[in-house]
Each structure stands twice: as structure tokens, then as C-alpha cells.
Amino acid sequence: MAIAIVGDAVKMESGSGTSVNGAVSATAGNALIAGGAMFNSGSWAVTRTGDTYTTDTNGANGTIGVGIASAPNVAGGSVTMTVTCSAANGVTAYAVQLSGLPTSAIRDANSPAVNGSGGTPILTNSLTNVTANAIYFACAAPGTGVNPTTITPLGGWSDQAGTVTMYESNDATVMAVDVSYLIVASTASRTESWTCDVGASNWASAIAVYKAAAGGAQDTPELRGRPYGLRGGAQMAQLLAQ
Amino acid sequence: MAATVFSFPSVVVGPATIHSTNRTLPASVDVIVLQLSDPVGDWVNPANAGGVFRYGMEYSEDGGNTWKGLAGNGIGQPVGSLNKDGSLPNVRIDWGTGLVEARNNPCRLYASCTPATITIGATVTVSR
Numbered sequence: 515m516a517i518a519i520v521g522d523a524v525k526m527e528s529g530s531g532t533s534v535n536g537a538v539s540a541t542a543g544n545a546l547i548a549g550g551a552m553f554n555s556g557s558w559a560v561t562r563t564g565d566t567y568t569t570d571t572n573g574a575n576g577t578i579g580v581g582i583a584s585a586p587n588v589a590g591g592s593v594t595m596t597v598t599c600s601a602a603n604g605v606t607a608y609a610v611q612l613s614g615l616p617t618s619a620i621r622d623a624n625s626p627a628v629n630g631s632g633g634t635p636i637l638t639n640s641l642t643n644v645t646a647n648a649i650y651f652a653c654a655a656p657g658t659g660v661n662p663t664t665i666t667p668l669g670g671w672s673d674q675a676g677t678v679t680m681y682e683s684n685d686a687t688v689m690a691v692d693v694s695y696l697i698v699a700s701t702a703s704r705t706e707s708w709t710c711d712v713g714a715s716n717w718a719s720a721i722a723v724y725k726a727a728a729g730g731a732q733d734t735p736e737l738r739g740r741p742y743g744l745r746g747g748a749q750m751a752q753l754l755a756q
Numbered sequence: 757m758a759a760t761v762f763s764f765p766s767v768v769v770g771p772a773t774i775h776s777t778n779r780t781l782p783a784s785v786d787v788i789v790l791q792l793s794d795p796v797g798d799w800v801n802p803a804n805a806g807g808v809f810r811y812g813m814e815y816s817e818d819g820g821n822t823w824k825g826l827a828g829n830g831i832g833q834p835v836g837s838l839n840k841d842g843s844l845p846n847v848r849i850d851w852g853t854g855l856v857e858a859r860n861n862p863c864r865l866y867a868s869c870t871p872a873t874i875t876i877g878a879t880v881t882v883s884r
Contacts, residue, residue, distance in 0.1 A: 524854065531845065532833060533830025536826065536852055537855070687841045
């Protein structure tokens with residue numbers, strides 16, 4: 515089945531404390547991914563009544579922490595999601611709904627360790643998908659302490675989920691973070707990187723990959739012929755019409 | 757839509773969960789920010805350290821018989837904790853699909869504090 519982002523991402527955010535909660539709507543049987551950043555080196559745990567979450571990647575570089583958790587086959591309707599980070603003092607989390615994933619065992623490959631360093635660009639460690647049709651998620655916390663901090667995903671990855679840009683620029687009061695994804699149709703080793711306009715001083719980044727349910731063809735930019743892409747596809751159509 | 761601010765008078769919050777009066781969420785809201793205020797300095801008073809404060813906003817789709825969480829600070833946080841820049845705590849939910857269910861419906865705040873008892877105020881800013 516083709517993987518698709520469903521609806522708008524939900525941002526839950528607090529500049530203090532260890533946890534946040536928010537109402538997250540979903541269609542029963544879809545998957546939810548919850549990724550983001552915390553101000554400290556705690557764990558990343560997600561709950562939502564009726565769902566079973568696995569923390570797929572979690573770690574920190576000093577006091578800048580990141581995490582991504584996922585649940586297949588989630589409960590339908592508007593249900594409270596809670597993201598709890600041990601020892602944190604501030605959490606910014608995005609919840610994204612996905613269709614086209616299996617109803618169990620959605621993680622395609624184990625994530626590498628959280629990456630952390632200083633300076634730019636911010637980049638994740640590499641991760642290779644086992645299943646050709648898959649979706650990668652990655653998140654970056656720049657740790658600048660500056661508001662605004664502009665973080666831009668590179669390499670064709672997108673941080674748009676519905677009408678929402680999964681990007682918090684305020685790293686002074688809350689946790690700045692960018693959550694991006696890439697839908698793929700071939701196996702390869704991939705990393706994600708971001709630019710950061712004020713220079714990331716002590717950043718952390720994480721990456722995870724989830725597989726498509728068996729059956730059906732994937733409709734992805736890669737299958738549409740990157741580097742042709744949408745623009746290239748239109749050019750090809752023009753050539754064929756001539 | 758211009759931002760709408762709901763102000764809630766300061767109240768004494770103890771271990772028993774209390775609720776505000778109901779307000780109706782506007783039909784076009786996409787962003788909610790729930791901001792604490794500290795009118796008498798209880799939040800930053802070291803004598804109250806050790807307390808765990810839990811607060812948030814919930815909504816009802818059946819006229820107030822049952823309530824669902826909309827935004828909050830989850831399991832709670834220590835009394836006296838501040839944002840990274842030293843400002844008072846707030847929680848925010850953006851563009852949540854759950855907001856669709858809450859629109860045009862009654863909403864209320866909830867709060868509890870264990871074991872301390874403190875006076876806290878709050879404002880809720882809704883916008884799109």
C-alpha cells in the first residue's frame with residue numbers, strides 16, 4: 515500500500531516540565547508517529563489510550579534531547595496523547611498520522627544512535643531501509659537558545675504534514691525542533707541534514723524508518739522519477755505531446 | 757481571526773482537581789495557548805517547592821457530561837519550574853486535529869496541586 519500522511523500534524527508544547535498532552539485524532543487502524551525534542555537527556559515515552567507505543571530512537575547531546583516513538587493500528591477518534599520525558603524541563607512534540615503501514619511491526623529497521631555535535635549542518639547518523647517502500651522520519655534540535663532559529667531540512671525531505679510545518683523556531687523559551695520525513699521506494703542508506711541560520715551550538719538528531727504494508731505500488735517522488743520529480747514529469751509530458 | 761483571550765480568575769488549587777466555568781471555543785480556532793499567572797507569588801515561593809502541579813484544558817462533545825483532554829502539562833510539573841527563559845509555564849497545542857472536535861463546544865480548565873496548596877491564575881489565548 516502507498517504510505518500517506520493523513521491530516522494535519524499536532525504540535526504539543528511546553529517550555530517547562532517533563533510532559534505535555536494534547537488531543538490527537540486518528541482513523542482506527544492507522545499509525546501515529548510522535549517525534550520531537552526535550553530540554554534534557556531524558557527518555558521519550560508516548561501514551562494514548564488504545565494505542566501501544568514503542569520508542570524507536572531516543573538520546574541526547576548534553577541537555578539537548580530528541581526522541582521518536584510510534585504505534586501501529588491506533589484507536590480511532592479524538593484521544594489524548596501524552597508525551598513524557600524523564601528529567602526534562604520542556605518538551606516540543608509533533609504527532610503525525612500515517613496510512614498505508616502494517617497493523618503491527620511497522621518499524622522497518624533499527625535506528626542508529628542519536629547523533630550529536632556542534633556547528634552546522636545538523637545531520638543524523640545513517641539508516642538503511644530493508645523494505646523498499648518505506649517512510650523515514652528524522653528530528654533535529656539545534657540547541658541554540660535563540661529565538662528565532664531557522665532550521666531547514668535538506669535533501670528532498672519535507673517537514674510539511676497537511677497544513678502544518680513541523681518546525682518550532684523558538685529555542686529561547688521552548689525547544690526548537692524540526693521533524694521531517696522522506697517517502698522512499700528503494701532500499702538505500704540515508705541520512706537527513708538541516709541548515710540552521712544561527713549556527714547550531716550543541717545539537718542532537720534522530721532518525722527512524724517505517725515500512726509500507728505489503729501489496730500495491732508506492733506513489734512517491736522517487737517513483738515519479740526523481741530527478742524528474744513533479745516538474746520533470748511535466749516536462750516529460752510536454753516532450754511526449756510534441 | 758483575531759486572537760481571543762479568556763481570562764480565568766486566580767483560584768486556590770490543592771490536591772483535589774478543580775475546574776473552571778465553561779467557555780465555548782470559537783469555531784475557527786487552530787492554536788490554543790494556556791498561560792499560567794502567579795498573582796501572589798505562590799509559584800515561585802520556595803516554601804511551595806516539592807509540590808506537583810497539573811493543569812490543562814478539556815472539552816466536551818455531549819454538553820458537559822463527559823470531558824476529553826485538549827491540551828495540558830501531562831503528568832504535571834514541579835511547583836516553581838519555569839520555562840527556559842525564566843517565564844511562567846504555558847502549554848500550547850497547534851493545528852491539532854483534535855481541535856476540530858473541540859470547536860464550538862464547551863471547554864474548561866482543570867488544575868490540581870499535590871501536596872502544596874497554591875493560588876494560580878490563567879489565561880487562554882485562542883487564534884488561528
